[in-house]
Amino acid sequence: MAVAARREKERLQRGNAILEAARHLFFEKGYSATMDEIAKKAELGKGTLYLYFKSKDELYVSVIIEGFHVLERRMERELAKAEGPDEKTRAIYYAFVDHCLENREYFRITQYFLTEDARSKTSRELIDTINQASMRLLQYGVNAIQDGVASGLFRDDIDVIAASILGWRSATGILDLAVLDEEADSRAGTYGQLFDLAFDFLMRGMKKDRPSGRKGAGG
Amino acid sequence: MAVAARREKERLQRGNAILEAARHLFFEKGYSATMDEIAKKAELGKGTLYLYFKSKDELYVSVIIEGFHVLERRMERELAKAEGPDEKTRAIYYAFVDHCLENREYFRITQYFLTEDARSKTSRELIDTINQASMRLLQYGVNAIQDGVASGLFRDDIDVIAASILGWRSATGILDLAVLDEEADSRAGTYGQLFDLAFDFLMRGMKKDRPSGRKGAGG
DNA sequence: TCATATACTGACCGTTAGTCATATCATGGG
DNA sequence: CCCATGATATGACTAACGGTCAGTATATGA
Incomplete structure (x- = not known):
């Protein structure tokens, strides 16, 4: 009796169809895309959407979480190519920045949810889901920087977690500007310079003071 | 005939009464505070609100702009107390950070408006108003850092504007975390450490390399 | 063929931003 | 004093939204 299994498969497919329609519309119109529109695009009745997602917010957050998965795969990929803590730290930083620039809609909808809706309105649960994904x-x-400390590239008195958060939040702060600015296209131009500066200052801050030392790969 | 003058005065008073009611409610409930609530609090009919502010968004932005004025006064005050580019840079940075932490509601509602509503929905005009205030x-x-370069404290090959933006955006990125976190209270604790780290790395990045020199105030 | 379970639907509800016909009030001439 | 005039204030109304649920359609297995 493969009925149950098929049912399950169909259920997943429907869920994905809804998610896809939602992604398109949230990307195009932001949070103000309506459930009616999404239902229409998914060729379903509005009520059906609520059989698969408890609320508009849950659907919205599902799209956001998709974005986190895409970013994580990218980080893994870039990390595999990098050698040594210097390159690895750089790989993680730019995987994040480039992902957000190339998929600015994911970034935009994520940032939205973390402001207003963090307020009482929405369930704490959804916020926590995003926070856990961020962590x-x-x-x-943290791992990349930790490696850097272990290998002697970075000072051993830095707070590894604090430094990671700083890199993350500096990039996010700049991304807010860059992504809001419709004109600016890629990592080139003014914003690219800013991301580089942020990374440069972060690395200078962490590296051991070796004004004249060589930069040989830390074994 | 002081009629016109009195009318003008009354008009301003009404406007302020509405603004005050709006501030209280937006602070308490975020953007989801309703125009009906604000009207009730201001002891006016809803329609009246629209004689003084074109839309809910315009009213909301008016509250945001208030916050910018408060911050600017604080910056002026702190700047007056500071001597030399090192202290001045520090004064500006912490005036910003402390203002946002002590008046987190102003920060919260500002950040909200800069995400979702930046999308097509709202008039570009309102966004621009905020951007101009930010600039x-x-x-x-920029001035503080420029002084630092002129006095020889900072390297003269840094991009003064880029460095200022970096300080601003790093702080904002951390503030997003700190202000969202209801628990964290003041500049003490984990977040305080992060703000300090961000400032420290920024200064290290800008200062001339003097690995062995003394840190005495550059006069 | 039909009873039952499962999945889908859209008319409907409460709520909200914004509108506008109407009501209220102050002013100054008669 | 009284009333005509214009300025100001009002809240019932509309359209649009997220979410619900009574009812419909479809699939299953006896």
Whole structure:
């Protein structure tokens, strides 16, 4: 009796169809895309959406979480190519920045949810989901910097977690500007310079003071 | 005939009464505070609100702009107390950070408006109003750093504007975290450490390399 | 063929930003 | 004093939203 299994498969497919319609519309119109529109795009009745997602917010957050998965895969990919803590730290930082620039809609909708809706309105649960996903990705930065400390590239008196958060939040702060600015296209131009500066200052801050030392790869 | 003058005065008073009611409610409930609530609090009919402010968004932004004025006065005050570019840079940075922490509601509602509503929904005009106010305040940072370069404290190959933006955006990125976190109270604790780290790395990045020199105030 | 369970639907509800026909009030001439 | 005039204030109304639920359609297995 493969009925139950097929049912399950169909259920997943429907869920994905809704998610896809939602992604398109949230990307296009932001949070103000309506459930009616999404239902229409998914070729379903509005009520059906609520069989798969408890609320508009839950659907919205599902799209956000998608974005986190995309970013995590990218980080893994870039990390695999990098050698040594210097490159790894750089790989994580720019994987984040480039992901957000190339998929600015994911970034935009994520940032939205973390402001107003963090207020009483929405369930704490959804916020926590996003926070947990953030912490998971932050760990990549922590690990890279930790390696840097272990290998002697970075000072051993730095707070590894604080430094990671700083890198993350500096990039996010700049991304807010860059992504809001419709004109600016890629990492080139003014914003690219800013991301580089942020990374440069972060590295200078962490590296051991070796004004004249060589930069050989730390074994 | 002082009629016109009195009318004008009354008009201003009404406007302020509405603004005050709006501030209280936006602070308490965020953007989801309703125009009906604000009207009730201001002891006016809802329609009256629309004689003084074109839309809910315009009223909301008016409250935001209030916050910018408060911050600017604080910057002026702190700047007056500071001597030399090191202290001045520090004064501007912490005036910003402390203002946002002590008046987190102003920060919260500002950040909200700069995300979702930046999308097509609202008039570009309102966004621009906020951007102009931001640029005005950014100038305080630019001036302080410029002084630092002129006095030889900072390297003369740094991009003064980029460095200012970096300080601003790093602080904002951390503030997003700190202000969202209901628990965290003041500049003490984990977040305080982060703000300090951000400032420290910024200064290290800008200062001339003097690995062995003394840190005495550069006069 | 039909009873039952499962999945879908859209008319409906409460709520909200914004509008506008109407009501209220102050002013100054008669 | 009284009333005509214009300025100001009002809240019932509309359209649009998220969310609900009574009812419909479809699939299953006896």
